[in-house]
Amino acid sequence: MMKKWLIIFLALLMVASVDARQKPQRKKVAVVLSGGGAKGMAHIGVLKVLEQAGIPVDIVTGTSMGSIIGGLYAIGYNASALDSVARAQDWSYVITDKEDLRNQSLSDRKKQSTYVYTTGFTFGKRDHTAGGFIKGKNLAELFQQLCYGYTDSLNFSKDLPKAFACVATDIMTNTEVVFHQGRLPQAMRASMAIPAAFSPVRMGDKVLVDGGMRNNYPVDVARDMGADIVIGVTLSGKEKTASDIKGTMSVLSQIIDINCVNKYEDNIAITDLHFNVDPREFGTVSFSPQAIDSLIRYGEEEAMSHWDEIIALKKRIGINESFRPTILHPLRPKVMTEKQRVADFVFRNMTPQDESFLKQKFHLRKTDSIDAQLEQAITTSMRVDLFYQTAECRLVPHDNGMRVILSAGARKSMQLHAGVRYDTEEYAAVQLGLDIPLKTAIPVSTDVTLRLGKRLMARGELTVHPRSFTRPTLSYSFRKNDIDVYLEGDRSYNILYNQFQAEFTPINFDMRHFNVQMGLRWDYMHYRNKLGAVGSPNVALINEHFFSYRARIEYNSEDDWYFPTRGARFKSEYAYVTNDFAKLDDNTPGTSSTGKTRGMSDVSAHWRKSFNFGSRFTLQPMFYGRLLFGSVVPAVFGNTVGGDWFGHYIEQQMPFAGIGNIEYVETQFVAAQLQAQQRIGGNGYLLLRMASAQQSDKARTLLDHKTLLGGQIAYYYKTIIGPVGAAVGYSNRTKEPYLFVNLGYAF
Numbered sequence: 001m002m003k004k005w006l007i008i009f010l011a012l013l014m015v016a017s018v019d020a021r022q023k024p025q026r027k028k029v030a031v032v033l034s035g036g037g038a039k040g041m042a043h044i045g046v047l048k049v050l051e052q053a054g055i056p057v058d059i060v061t062g063t064s065m066g067s068i069i070g071g072l073y074a075i076g077y078n079a080s081a082l083d084s085v086a087r088a089q090d091w092s093y094v095i096t097d098k099e100d101l102r103n104q105s106l107s108d109r110k111k112q113s114t115y116v117y118t119t120g121f122t123f124g125k126r127d128h129t130a131g132g133f134i135k136g137k138n139l140a141e142l143f144q145q146l147c148y149g150y151t152d153s154l155n156f157s158k159d160l161p162k163a164f165a166c167v168a169t170d171i172m173t174n175t176e177v178v179f180h181q182g183r184l185p186q187a188m189r190a191s192m193a194i195p196a197a198f199s200p201v202r203m204g205d206k207v208l209v210d211g212g213m214r215n216n217y218p219v220d221v222a223r224d225m226g227a228d229i230v231i232g233v234t235l236s237g238k239e240k241t242a243s244d245i246k247g248t249m250s251v252l253s254q255i256i257d258i259n260c261v262n263k264y265e266d267n268i269a270i271t272d273l274h275f276n277v278d279p280r281e282f283g284t285v286s287f288s289p290q291a292i293d294s295l296i297r298y299g300e301e302e303a304m305s306h307w308d309e310i311i312a313l314k315k316r317i318g319i320n321e322s323f324r325p326t327i328l329h330p331l332r333p334k335v336m337t338e339k340q341r342v343a344d345f346v347f348r349n350m351t352p353q354d355e356s357f358l359k360q361k362f363h364l365r366k367t368d369s370i371d372a373q374l375e376q377a378i379t380t381s382m383r384v385d386l387f388y389q390t391a392e393c394r395l396v397p398h399d400n401g402m403r404v405i406l407s408a409g410a411r412k413s414m415q416l417h418a419g420v421r422y423d424t425e426e427y428a429a430v431q432l433g434l435d436i437p438l439k440t441a442i443p444v445s446t447d448v449t450l451r452l453g454k455r456l457m458a459r460g461e462l463t464v465h466p467r468s469f470t471r472p473t474l475s476y477s478f479r480k481n482d483i484d485v486y487l488e489g490d491r492s493y494n495i496l497y498n499q500f501q502a503e504f505t506p507i508n509f510d511m512r513h514f515n516v517q518m519g520l521r522w523d524y525m526h527y528r529n530k531l532g533a534v535g536s537p538n539v540a541l542i543n544e545h546f547f548s549y550r551a552r553i554e555y556n557s558e559d560d561w562y563f564p565t566r567g568a569r570f571k572s573e574y575a576y577v578t579n580d581f582a583k584l585d586d587n588t589p590g591t592s593s594t595g596k597t598r599g600m601s602d603v604s605a606h607w608r609k610s611f612n613f614g615s616r617f618t619l620q621p622m623f624y625g626r627l628l629f630g631s632v633v634p635a636v637f638g639n640t641v642g643g644d645w646f647g648h649y650i651e652q653q654m655p656f657a658g659i660g661n662i663e664y665v666e667t668q669f670v671a672a673q674l675q676a677q678q679r680i681g682g683n684g685y686l687l688l689r690m691a692s693a694q695q696s697d698k699a700r701t702l703l704d705h706k707t708l709l710g711g712q713i714a715y716y717y718k719t720i721i722g723p724v725g726a727a728v729g730y731s732n733r734t735k736e737p738y739l740f741v742n743l744g745y746a747f
Contacts, residue, residue: 025318027318028058028227028228029055029229029230030058030060030225030231031050031059031073031232031233032060032217032222032233033060033061033065033233034062034063034212034217034232034234035062035065035192035211035212035216035235036066036235036284037064037194037285038065038091038283038284038287039283040066041299042277042299043066043070043233043299044296045296045297045302046275046277046299046303047073047079048079049299049307049310050310051079053307054322056317057073059162060073060162061164062167062191062218063191063215064194064211064212065192066166067166067187067191067192068143068188072085073162074161075149075150075160075161087293091288092720094139095139095285098118099112099380099383099384105471105511105515106510106513106514106556107515111417113562114419115433116418116721116722117418119415121414122410122412133197134197135198135199135389139189140392143184143189144185144392144394145372145375147188148395151185151394152394153182153183154183154184155181156181157180165225166178166179166211167191167218168191168193168201168209169214170206171200171207171208171213172206176211176215177206177211179191191211192211194210194284219270220266229316230271231274231275232267232268232275233277234275234276235276272316273309273310275299275306276302277295277298277302278298282294282295340371340395341369341401341402342368343403344398344403344404347406347408349407349409350408357386358381358386361381361385378393378406379393379406382406387411387443388408388410389412390410392407412437414435415434416432417432419431419745419747420721420744421742421745421747422741422743423741424740425660426649427454429747431449431452442464444465445462445463446462448460448461449461455481455649457477457479457480459475459476459478460475460477470507470508470510471509471510472505473503473505473508474503474504475502475503476501476503477499478499480498481495481497481499483649485663485664486734487663489735494530497526497527499525499526500523502521503520504519504520506519513556515553515554516552517552518551522545523546524544524546525543525545525546546577551573551575552574553570553572555569555570558608562723563679564620565618565679566610570605570606570607571605572605573602574601574603576599576600577602577637582599583597583598584599598631599630600632600637602626603627605624605625606623606646607623607624608620609621616679617676617677618677618678619674619675621672621673621674623670623671623673624654624671624672625654625671626652626654626669627669628667629667638664639664639669640653641653641665642659642662643656644727650662654669656673656708656710657689657690657691658711658712659729659734661738663733668697668699669694671693673690683718684715684718685715685718685725689714689729691708692707692708692709694707694708708732708733709732710730710731712729713727713729714727715727721743722746723742724743725742726741726742727739728740
């Protein structure tokens with residue numbers, strides 16, 4: 001019996017030996033991806049070609065952008081999925097600290113479309129997000145979503161479909177830190193924390209920044225992980241000269257490039273197949289759709305130029321030329337594209353009042369599922385409504401669904417907003433905003449705004465944020481106005497006056513697309529001076545105050561504040577203006593006494609709709625007007641037209657294509673405008689506007705007067721500081737062309 005089992009054992013041993021000779025174990029293959037900011041999009045193109053050639057990948061290492069592309073590749077995104085992810089992101093949002101206000105109120109969205117820079121401050125506690133111009137919270141949130149299913153603490157070699165490691169630099173010891181385990185989104189975020197640009201990631205006593213400072217091309221890390229064959233990708237173009245160093249970003253990029261030579265030559269020497277992609281005209285911050293498309297293509301072209309070497313490498317790996325690796329995991333991991341069942345919600349580092357606020361606002365007690373949209377809305381509300389510096393949502397598998405863990409960072413002591421602009425009417429202007437939350441059971445915030453320029457403005461606002469959408473508001477503002485008024489294109493007079501204004505708005509429903517307000521306002525006008533040309537109309541300069549009852553409704557579903565391609569915008573307001581809450585004084589020049597008359601009714605509205613034809617051309621019809629009723633119409637409330645925006649220089653100003661400056665018109669004014677908008681390239685916009693209007697001192701005679709006609713052609717480029725461009729217009733009222741140059745957001 002023993003002899004029989006011995007014979008069987010020897011036979012099996014021989015078969016195994018023969019099979020091993022016939023099917024030798026292939027070598028482990030690593031892909032190493034270097035850092036380079038936006039230039040790292042070229043990695044995707046190289047990965048596409050490697051997949052096409054059938055190269056199996058067992059290990060992935062990377063630095064900075066290479067850690068992001070590599071980390072996602074390691075958890076299951078193939079090259080095609082990475083291509084889709086890269087193109088789907090709004091990188092102008094991702095690489096900033098702007099809030100995703102698509103689901104927030106109109107007032108919050110307007111604020112984001114006014115200021116260039118926003119940052120939060122935390123006093124009295126250690127701010128772990130400090131140390132960089134950009135805190136990187138949007139990047140961190142993006143990584144959290146893309147790495148769904150791999151956000152807990154993991155061993156990157158054992159718990160991921162492909163073994164992974166990435167590199168960061170500890171600036172406390174100037175040493176290289178290699179992540180083999182931990183939370184994947186946090187490791188990726190630390191690896192790409194470009195010094196000064198992004199805040200570092202703090203872990204214990206370590207302060208971690210971009211790994212490129214110590215090891216930008218970590219082939220040695222891949223070798224230490226057991227790689228037999230290394231395929232590496234670097235991103236360097238022609239050597240720079242002194243004339244190439246222009247501006248802050250180019251200086252910073254050059255400093256990083258110089259420091260990135262650590263280990264570079266040594267790691268090149270131990271690379272089996274090396275691809276160096278020349279990014280050509282693109283740099284570390286070239287995240288435009290055109291740049292991403294080109295960089296991915298450059299990566300493909302570089303890899304294809306080495307096609308014969310790639311195929312020859314398969315033999316060294318131990319596979320034949322026709323081999324294609326079996327996909328043992330999805331082309332991309334399961335992300336929050338579908339709703340996930342919720343087991344329970346867990347709140348960390350939040351007060352009971354804040355927990356109650358979120359539960360009521362988002363109906364969490366009744367919510368049994370969550371998706372990416374709801375997750376985004378909750379974390380945005382934690383930062384915007386509750387003033388937390390950071391907010392994180394993690395989904396952890398639980399008994400009967402997902403446990404949703406909502407973690408808050410330190411609460412902001414205040415939030416600073418800064419805006420700057422220039423135009424040919426007002427020249428330079430700066431606006432600063434300061435949001436300060438109060439420590440109350442129901443969230444209450446104060447908003448202080450200061451505007452410096454030809455028009456000086458200071459404003460303070462107190463807003464209550466109850467658990468519903470209602471936001472009762474009390475505000476007080478001071479404006480020092482310096483206004484040039486034109487008559488048929490010629491400057492007629494300049495008027496200087498101070499305006500003091502207080503407004504109480506008990507009804508203020510501020511929702512995603514709607515804003516409904518009802519309240520009472522007090523205005524006091526203190527006229528300082530009037531300089532008029534010969535023959536200018538006589539305008540009374542009598543200091544006066546007004547009380548007005550106001551109701552406003554606003555709707556805005558447009559996809560962009562300045563250059564919408566879809567959606568609609570509507571605003572309507574009614575005001576009843578008095579001197580004593582009931583009637584209005586007759587202060588008409590030339591009268592010997594002041595008489596009382598009924599108040600003035602002010603009815604205004606505008607509506608605009610975008611119709612998209614293809615991906616670049618949009619038609620936008622707009623109808624608007626303002627009708628003033630009453631025997632007395634104070635000059636300060638009279639109708640004015642001119643410029644590109646409603647209420648730009650004075651509150652009642654209405655735009656009109658072809659008129660660049662402020663012109664007074666009759667008390668009854670209605671207009672229509674048609675705008676053709678053509679997108680050129682990624683961020684350029686060519687605009688053609690045609691407008692017509694009717695005006696009269698009585699509504700019934702509107703059509704009896706000459707039609708006001710105007711046209712304008714403009715080109716603007718959309719930048720991070722707002723629209724930059726110029727417009728040329730002409731109207732049959734001014735009868736001469738005008739040029740208007742604008743740099744920055746309107747405020």
